[in-house]
Amino acid sequence: MSADHAPSSGMRLTLNIWRQSGPADAGRMETYHLDGISPDMSFLEMLDVLNVRLEREGREPVAFDHDCREGICGSCGVMIDGNAHGPEAETATCQLHMRSFADGAALTIEPFRAKGFPVLKDLVLDRSAFDRIIAAGGFISANTGCAVDANSTPVAKSDAELSMDAAQCIGCGACVAACPNAAAMLFVGAKIAHLGLLPQGQPERSKRVLAMARQMEAEGFGSCSNYYECEAACPKAISVENIARLNRDYLRAGLTTRD
Amino acid sequence: MSSQSTAPTAAQNATLDSKCPQGPIQDRWDRHRFQTKLVNPANKRRFHVLVVGTGLAGASAAATLAELGYRVSVFCIHESPRRAHSIAAQGGINAAKNYPNDGDSIWRLFYDTIKGGDYRARESNVYRLAQISNHIIDQCVAQGVPFAREYGGLLSNRSFGGAQVSRTFYARGQTGQQLLLGAYQALMRQVGEKKIQLYSRREMLDVVVADGVARGIVCRELGSGKIESFAGDAVLLATGGYGNVFYLSTNAKLSNATAAWRAHRRGAFFANPCFTQIHPTCIPVSGSHQSKLTLMSESLRNDGRVWVPQKRDDDRPPAAIPAAERDYFLERKYPSFGNLVPRDVASRNAKQVCDEGRGVGSSKMSVYLDFGDAIARDGAPKIAEKYGNLFQMYQRITAEDPYHSPMRIYPAVHYTMGGLWVDYNLESTIPGLFVLGEANFSDHGANRLGASALMQGLADGYFVIPATLGSHLAGRKLPPVSTAHPAFAAAEQDVQQRVERLLSINGKRGADDFHRELGLIVWNYCGMARNAKGLDLALGKVGALREEFWHNLRVLGSAQELNQSLERAGRVADFLELAELMIVDARHREESCGGHFREEYQTEDGEARRNDAQFAYAAAWQHTAPGADKGGQPSWSLHKEPLNFEFVSLSQRSYQ
Numbered sequence: 033m034s035a036d037h038a039p040s041s042g043m044r045l046t047l048n049i050w051r052q053s054g055p056a057d058a059g060r061m062e063t064y065h066l067d068g069i070s071p072d073m074s075f076l077e078m079l080d081v082l083n084v085r086l087e088r089e090g091r092e093p094v095a096f097d098h099d100c101r102e103g104i105c106g107s108c109g110v111m112i113d114g115n116a117h118g119p120e121a122e123t124a125t126c127q128l129h130m131r132s133f134a135d136g137a138a139l140t141i142e143p144f145r146a147k148g149f150p151v152l153k154d155l156v157l158d159r160s161a162f163d164r165i166i167a168a169g170g171f172i173s174a175n176t177g178c179a180v181d182a183n184s185t186p187v188a189k190s191d192a193e194l195s196m197d198a199a200q201c202i203g204c205g206a207c208v209a210a211c212p213n214a215a216a217m218l219f220v221g222a223k224i225a226h227l228g229l230l231p232q233g234q235p236e237r238s239k240r241v242l243a244m245a246r247q248m249e250a251e252g253f254g255s256c257s258n259y260y261e262c263e264a265a266c267p268k269a270i271s272v273e274n275i276a277r278l279n280r281d282y283l284r285a286g287l288t289t290r291d
Numbered sequence: 292m293s294s295q296s297t298a299p300t301a302a303q304n305a306t307l308d309s310k311c312p313q314g315p316i317q318d319r320w321d322r323h324r325f326q327t328k329l330v331n332p333a334n335k336r337r338f339h340v341l342v343v344g345t346g347l348a349g350a351s352a353a354a355t356l357a358e359l360g361y362r363v364s365v366f367c368i369h370e371s372p373r374r375a376h377s378i379a380a381q382g383g384i385n386a387a388k389n390y391p392n393d394g395d396s397i398w399r400l401f402y403d404t405i406k407g408g409d410y411r412a413r414e415s416n417v418y419r420l421a422q423i424s425n426h427i428i429d430q431c432v433a434q435g436v437p438f439a440r441e442y443g444g445l446l447s448n449r450s451f452g453g454a455q456v457s458r459t460f461y462a463r464g465q466t467g468q469q470l471l472l473g474a475y476q477a478l479m480r481q482v483g484e485k486k487i488q489l490y491s492r493r494e495m496l497d498v499v500v501a502d503g504v505a506r507g508i509v510c511r512e513l514g515s516g517k518i519e520s521f522a523g524d525a526v527l528l529a530t531g532g533y534g535n536v537f538y539l540s541t542n543a544k545l546s547n548a549t550a551a552w553r554a555h556r557r558g559a560f561f562a563n564p565c566f567t568q569i570h571p572t573c574i575p576v577s578g579s580h581q582s583k584l585t586l587m588s589e590s591l592r593n594d595g596r597v598w599v600p601q602k603r604d605d606d607r608p609p610a611a612i613p614a615a616e617r618d619y620f621l622e623r624k625y626p627s628f629g630n631l632v633p634r635d636v637a638s639r640n641a642k643q644v645c646d647e648g649r650g651v652g653s654s655k656m657s658v659y660l661d662f663g664d665a666i667a668r669d670g671a672p673k674i675a676e677k678y679g680n681l682f683q684m685y686q687r688i689t690a691e692d693p694y695h696s697p698m699r700i701y702p703a704v705h706y707t708m709g710g711l712w713v714d715y716n717l718e719s720t721i722p723g724l725f726v727l728g729e730a731n732f733s734d735h736g737a738n739r740l741g742a743s744a745l746m747q748g749l750a751d752g753y754f755v756i757p758a759t760l761g762s763h764l765a766g767r768k769l770p771p772v773s774t775a776h777p778a779f780a781a782a783e784q785d786v787q788q789r790v791e792r793l794l795s796i797n798g799k800r801g802a803d804d805f806h807r808e809l810g811l812i813v814w815n816y817c818g819m820a821r822n823a824k825g826l827d828l829a830l831g832k833v834g835a836l837r838e839e840f841w842h843n844l845r846v847l848g849s850a851q852e853l854n855q856s857l858e859r860a861g862r863v864a865d866f867l868e869l870a871e872l873m874i875v876d877a878r879h880r881e882e883s884c885g886g887h888f889r890e891e892y893q894t895e896d897g898e899a900r901r902n903d904a905q906f907a908y909a910a911a912w913q914h915t916a917p918g919a920d921k922g923g924q925p926s927w928s929l930h931k932e933p934l935n936f937e938f939v940s941l942s943q944r945s946y947q
Contacts, residue, residue, distance in 0.1 A: 054852065073580045080582055080803075087801045087856065092847055095855055097370060099543040101583045102684065104468055105374045127687050152514055153853040160491065163371050167483035171476035172435045176355040176753045179426070179433035183390060186444030187437075196437040196462060199469060203373055232435045 348728025351752030380467025408736020538810025737885025
């Protein structure tokens with residue numbers, strides 16, 4: 033269906049949404065009914081419609097994180113009927129359109145749940161644990177001004193492509209939410225691969241993996257036991273091969289590091 | 292608008308010293324850096340710099356200043372600095388490396404940028420930008436940005452609008468993401484080393500000016516609603532542009548003008564607000580529910596051909612229209628640049644053919660961007676390699692497959708060239724307040740070329756501000772300051788009162804509702820084409836809407852919690868004033884240039900007609916009613932910074 037076709041008369045939906053007034057509140061599910069929803073609306077635009085109605089009725093709108101609404105900032109992300117980012121593959125919540133759901137559907141909408149991601153309000157999370165993992169080692173130390181000419185560091189095209197595949201991670205946390213162990217190893221593995229596949233990333237390779245893994249554990253994330261739910265939920269289709277790279281680098285670093 | 296004076300006094304004009312160095316343009320940046328006072332390395336840790344915003348400009352500035360030894364505090368509105376809107380930039384970043392050996396040079400990048408901006412940018416700034424461009428690519432590669440490569444392992448380039456050389460470096464269609472992650476990782480390294488204090492989910496609601504110098508900011512912690520003050524020795528605003536004044540734009544939903552507007556109200560002049568960029572290749576509006584528009588990278592114009600049917604109201608599907616009955620209007624009108632004309636030209640021509648009734652799609656407000664020929668020539672896999680993620684994004688949104696039928700595109704608001712006025716040091720008219728990236732007005736004139744925003748953001752952050760900040764920190768006497776200074780209490784009180792006011796109106800309309808209406812007014816009268824009559828009408832409409840806002844706004848919830856409705860209300864309140872200034876600026880500039888197209892001033896073939904004798908200046912507006920923050924009438928006086936063209940001669944832009 034496209035915008036070129038006549039607009040449908042609208043979908044009817046039942047929404048069961050997690051409401052939690054603040055970090056200390058226990059939270060509960062609440063049910064709302066919506067109709068007149070266009071299949072061309074994005075999922076977040078459907079929530080906008082709900083919020084406009086709630087405001088008009090003098091009830092507090094549902095808080096949810098969102099920003100770019102084109103699948104790149106990683107702000108949005110909810111569990112829809114138990115799936116992180118909903119039913120479509122390689123699709124962030126903001127890119128999901130209502131045409132993916134049946135008219136009359138009942139949808140359960142909850143925040144991503146993990147010990148490392150406390151809920152701030154309704155569907156809004158604190159994912160700053162990811163920032164702390166990057167701060168621990170997810171970088172190449174290259175102070176501004178000290179760089180050599182860009183073409184003096186050739187990178188095999190195949191390595192650059194693999195690195196870019198991993199670097200596409202948007203840091204949304206769907207991998208954690210989808211994992212029965214709430215592991216963050218796809219997120220960490222993606223960064224290890226992005227930097228470790230490039231020549232510029234070699235000097236700090238061992239130090240990086242040890243520091244990031246240590247911080248990952250300190251934040252309360254679990255360990256991978258090969259469910260591969262993370263890859264299935266990832267809006268950027270980041271491969272679990274990157275978890276294997278993480279494990280290899282971690283093992284190698286543990287055996288060889290001089291730090 | 293009430294008392295607009297177009298004849299500033301000499302004393303007022305004296306404050307508009309661009310501080311541009313003189314002499315040969317190639318030597319100016321070197322000479323300026325040599326003449327700028329240095330901060331002794333041991334003294335750097337005594338200075339505390341507040342950086343607001345963590346997009347390319349803010350993150351690169353914060354990381355670099357911390358590397359140099361300054362104490363840095365960083366504030367971002369997002370949950371994480373990595374989510375700033377630079378992340379969404381797609382196509383690429385320009386540099387004058389001349390790796391393809393196709394005749395590029397620093398001089399050519401400088402020339403193309405001045406010309407692309409329709410001769411309304413400062414030569415000294417633009418030349419510096421072109422010089423720095425090459426260092427940016429080096430720095431980003433060193434950080435591990437995975438740019439596209441050729442098989443030999445060297446960097447790949449592609450072409451963008453407004454240039455006849457290939458100088459754009461890219462990482463698939465996610466160049467902004469990769470550059471931002473590079474800067475974010477550099478920033479987080481300094482956070483890990485405790486050289487940067489990071490404050491996320493903070494919205495800056497005021498700048499604190501103590502004894503005439505910017506010495507701090509007031510923020511709202513968005514989780515708890517707590518109002519907090521921070522004191523420092525310099526304030527850097529890297530808070531992005533104001534494209535969301537239009538409501539529908541390609542900007543992210545949180546992108547807003549409040550930080551810049553609050554600074555404007557404290558004395559920072561706002562320059563060229565009417566210079567806004569409408570990007571030609573966006574996915575058309577599909578319905579009234581629409582919350583934002585999605586850009587399709589300009590790089591698509593490398594291989595996609597733009598066309599509409601020759602006949603009006605031709606309802607045949609695109610495949611049924613033979614080549615002879617198609618109008619490839621950009622190729623026809625601009626044979627030497629073809630589909631790669633600058634953005635303003637491409638957008639205006641798309642609007643023109645739609646206004647003629649030749650638009651396509653159910654709304655008739657779109658044109659085709661057709662990859663049929665490119666796919667026949669190179670094969671679908673080659674096209675997928677270049678644009679796969681963009682095609683996928685298009686398909687996801689429209690449920691149409693661009694491999695088999697042409698995309699439909701229409702222009703949408705994308706970028707704002709105007710912004711807070713800054714001198715060559717990037718310092719605003721408030722001493723100690725520096726403005727970086729899209730938030731300032733400095734480098735793109737009346738139209739920005741594609742792949743130049745990323746270049747400017749990173750130039751400002753990695754290379755310009757680290758060198759020019761010394762002019763302030765070492766060049767002025769800065770007495771110690773803390774949040775105990777009375778200016779902080781006063782600013783905090785202003786912020787509190789404003790928040791309470793928004794909550795207490797208790798009317799009937801939500802902030803978004805006002806925002807949509809405002810956006811439509813600005814789009815209709817101050818969008819791709821403007822005229823005096825429409826602008827006068829718009830001025831009245833915006834004034835009336837602002838009046839209603841302050842009497843009929845409804846914000847639920849309280850100030851002491853996460854309250855997204857309250858956040859939006861404050862931003863819309865500022866957009867309501869900014870829109871008025873845009874219209875005032877567009878009304879006063881009686882010429883057409885770049886993205887500012889006044890219908891009264893066009894050539895016979897419909898191109899922009901500048902008036903260099905009267906308007907070769909940057910228009911810097913001073914807010915003259917700083918007390919009118921409670922819904923009263925804002926007013927401005929105009930200051931002109933003359934633009935001198937010593938190295939590029941002014942001429943009618945031609946892309947034919």
